Each structure stands twice: as C-alpha cells, then as structure tokens.
Amino acid sequence: xxxxxxxxxxxxxxxxxxxxxxxxxxxxxxxxxxxxxxxxxxxxxxxxxxxxxxxxxxxxxxxxxxxxxxxxxxxxxxxxxxxxxxxxxxxxxxxxxxxxxxxxxxxxxxxxxxxxxxxxx
Numbered sequence: 463x464x465x466x467x468x469x470x471x472x473x474x475x476x477x478x479x480x481x482x483x484x485x486x487x488x489x490x491x492x493x494x495x496x497x498x499x500x501x502x503x504x505x506x507x508x509x510x511x512x513x514x515x516x517x518x519x520x521x522x523x524x525x526x527x528x529x530x531x532x533x534x535x536x537x538x539x540x541x542x543x544x545x546x547x548x549x550x551x552x553x554x555x556x557x558x559x560x561x562x563x564x565x566x567x568x569x570x571x572x573x574x575x576x577x578x579x580x581x582x583x
Contacts, residue, residue: 481540482533482536482537482540484533484534484537486524491524491534493522493524494522494524494525494534495534495538497517497520497522498513498517498531498534498535498538498544499538499543499544499561501513501516501517501520502544502559502560502561502564503561506560506564507547507558507559507560508558508559509556509557509558509559510528510531510532510559513531513535513559514531517531535559539559542562543561543562544559544560544561544562545559545560545561545562546558546559547559547560
C-alpha cells in the first residue's frame with residue numbers, strides 16, 4: 463500500500479491545454495473553415511487523410527500543409543463546429559470527423575464468427 467501511495471504522489475498531472483489561437487487573418491480562417499465544413503458535410507464522416515485529399519482537390523490556397531489543416535480542425539472542434547467519432551473495430555481504432563448535423567453512417571466490419579462445421583484444434 464505504501465508503494466502505491468508513492469507511485470500516485472510521484473505522477474505529474476496532465477498539463478492543461480490552452481485554447482488554440484490561429485495566426486491566419488479572420489477572412490482567411492473563415493474561408494478555410496467553410497471549405498472544410500462543406501467537405502465534411504458533403505462526403506460524410508472522414509479521416510484526416512481523406513479530408514486532406516478532398517482539400518487538395520478543391521485547391522484551397524489558405525492551407526499550407528496537412529499539419530495546418532489538423533490545427534484548424536482541432537480549433538473547429540473546440541468551437542463545436544465539428545465532432546470527432548471513433549470507429550472501434552477489433553484491435554484498431556479509426557477517428558472520423560463529421561459535422562454535428564450529419565448522422566454517422568459508420569459501417570462496422572463484421573467480426574469473424576467461428577464456423578461450427580470446422581473442428582476446433
């Protein structure tokens with residue numbers, strides 16, 4: 463019990479995250495967020511990689527990189543413009559972004575069911 467107390471006291475608390483402040487001008491931020499919101503609204507729940515592909519197809523000039531897009535999407539999530547859902551299938555997780563107004567149509571892969579005709583070995 464003494465060792466458990468020492469371990470508990472020795473842990474550092476998780477640092478508080480401060481709100482994200484975007485460094486782009488407000489007009490450019492509005493354009494970027496509108497495009498990302500429209501892409502997610504039109505194409506349903508998407509991963510970061512799929513969203514980046516759609517943004518590149520659109521040819522948005524305000525986004526410099528995928529990292530910049532992820533920061534903008536995190537900022538949008540803070541402001542409750544987007545939500546993140548987790549598609550947990552087996553040992554893997556897939557995080558999808560969607561708007562608050564779309565119902566997530568996540569197709570879960572069926573887990574393999576043991577075949578009763580096959581003998582167990």
